[in-house]
Amino acid sequence: MNDVQAPRGATTVVQLAGLTRSFEQGGVRIDVLKGADLKVRAGEIVALLGPSGSGKSTLLQAVGLLEGGFGGQILIDGTEAAKLDDEGRTALRRDSIGFVYQFHHLLPDFTARENVILPQLVAGRAAADADARAAELLTVLGLGARLDHRPSQLSGGEQQRVAVARALANKPALVLADEPTGNLDESTADKVLAQFVELVRGQGSAALVATHNERLAAAMDRVVRLVEGKLVEG
């Protein structure tokens, strides 16, 4: 494995080198990631394709600094994740990464607006600014009349739109999305994904989007595939 050098300037948002991850289950070892390499540049939207079970979620959890147990190197915005302590990882996640899950994972007792405000307050933004940003994002996503609805009062597509707004609220350098429209019907999935891509492009974030939908992947800048635990282009 080659040692990764921190990128010069801010052109590479994510760099993976020789990423490995294995799981032990009932005494059997499964090697899911077997040396995955990847570079995502600033503002680039990359589709991560692979059949169910190929390791897409595992890879996104690693890049999102949500789980340990990985071999190889992960650089986010030029910082090597393994060299950070818990506090450093939390700060990097908060400042540089937005995550959209397959299930919305919104806070059930908070309104759409509040769910989008919260990560901004955590990042230190003033309440009035956070509120304005939340209302603006949700309105662009077509939820202007749903600002004060709770997740249980929203449809699946609306819930995912709120989750998209939450992930983009702090204009992260990197947005990670794990089959963000996987639970939606086809036409809703297409609309939500198109809005997601447009917003991500508009604010200049990079994104890595897991999907098993080739058609949706074709709308992105680049496609990488998980094949036998490694990433291949195209």
Ligand code: ADP
């Ligand atoms: P994908 O998101 O592409 O469907 P996953 O990353 O969820 O794939 O899973 C890849 C493989 O890793 C699967 O075989 C899965 O069973 C296994 N796996 C994922 N997480 C765990 C875990 N916590 N413990 C054991 N095996 C796991």
Ligand code: MG
């Ligand atoms: Mg998955």
